[in-house]
Amino acid sequence: MRRPRGDRSAARRGALTLAAMVACLARPAAAQVPHPWQMGLQAPHSAVQAEMQSLNTFVLWIIIAIASFVAGLLLYVIVRFNHKRNPVPSRTSHNTIIEILWTTVPVLILIVIAIPSFRLVYFQDRATKPDMTIKVTAHQWYWEYTYPDQNGLDFQSYMIPEKQLKPEQRALRQLAVDNPLVVPVGKSVRVLLTSGDVLHSFFIPSLGVQRYAIPGRMIETWFDVDKPGDYYGECNQICGINHSAMSIEVHAVSEADYAQWLKDAKTRFSTNVPTRPDRVRLAASR
Numbered sequence: 001m002r003r004p005r006g007d008r009s010a011a012r013r014g015a016l017t018l019a020a021m022v023a024c025l026a027r028p029a030a031a032q033v034p035h036p037w038q039m040g041l042q043a044p045h046s047a048v049q050a051e052m053q054s055l056n057t058f059v060l061w062i063i064i065a066i067a068s069f070v071a072g073l074l075l076y077v078i079v080r081f082n083h084k085r086n087p088v089p090s091r092t093s094h095n096t097i098i099e100i101l102w103t104t105v106p107v108l109i110l111i112v113i114a115i116p117s118f119r120l121v122y123f124q125d126r127a128t129k130p131d132m133t134i135k136v137t138a139h140q141w142y143w144e145y146t147y148p149d150q151n152g153l154d155f156q157s158y159m160i161p162e163k164q165l166k167p168e169q170r171a172l173r174q175l176a177v178d179n180p181l182v183v184p185v186g187k188s189v190r191v192l193l194t195s196g197d198v199l200h201s202f203f204i205p206s207l208g209v210q211r212y213a214i215p216g217r218m219i220e221t222w223f224d225v226d227k228p229g230d231y232y233g234e235c236n237q238i239c240g241i242n243h244s245a246m247s248i249e250v251h252a253v254s255e256a257d258y259a260q261w262l263k264d265a266k267t268r269f270s271t272n273v274p275t276r277p278d279r280v281r282l283a284a285s286r
Helices: 003-031 049-080 096-127 167-172 255-268 277-286
Strands: 134-140 140-146 154-155 180-182 189-195 200-204 209-213 219-223 228-234 247-253
Touching: 049 096, 049 219, 096 219, 134 180, 134 200, 134 209, 154 255, 180 255, 189 200, 189 209, 200 247, 209 219, 247 255
Parallel strands: 134 189, 180 247
Antiparallel strands: 134 140, 140 154, 189 219, 200 209, 200 228, 228 247
């Protein structure tokens, strides 16, 4: 039996709608951004973030083991020492062995967690042999990137207001920026972080970067990117009315593409204007 034409048209429209939804979701799936119902950390794309995820998994299994043991112990006590089985309650006041165990075992667990934690803190603190250096200056409310190794190449990065987003950027609302931070793949990038006004925070989850930007101080961290792509982050320290407009985009490219970008950027930003208050006001009124 043939399906009526109206039903076929409706089915065709439904298939086209589904295809359009899949196409819209394809870009954010490729970009390193959080996704709805995501339970774990973002996929690691740097050595630091890989170590963070490993430590996170290690501590999670310890927590599961402790929670399972405590739950099992409570269940045993409920069944074994209930009122029906023990009409006459015990008058035991203490147990030396148990008291020693519940003091020493938590200390040993903390030591087991602390050793890799301290190792990771020192690992992400400073780059041992950086291939390049980038100075990041936080402002209300945009980021300024300076490349000291490239004759002080300097430019600002602003979040693109929602009304100015291109159709393919709609899925990256409040993440897409006009001038991303561009780095080559596989290189150790030292980051020198400071602030020009108030306290900010430079946060890129998939690269394992999380550092405060403090006025009057220069704080160092580093990252490397394992494959080309776009990696997104935000300022996660409330810094004023346009805190939500401080998006971060790191664009990782091959060495050849990076060399070409440097050549173009030195021309494009040769007459760079330090601030653009019109963009700040536009972001505030979006």
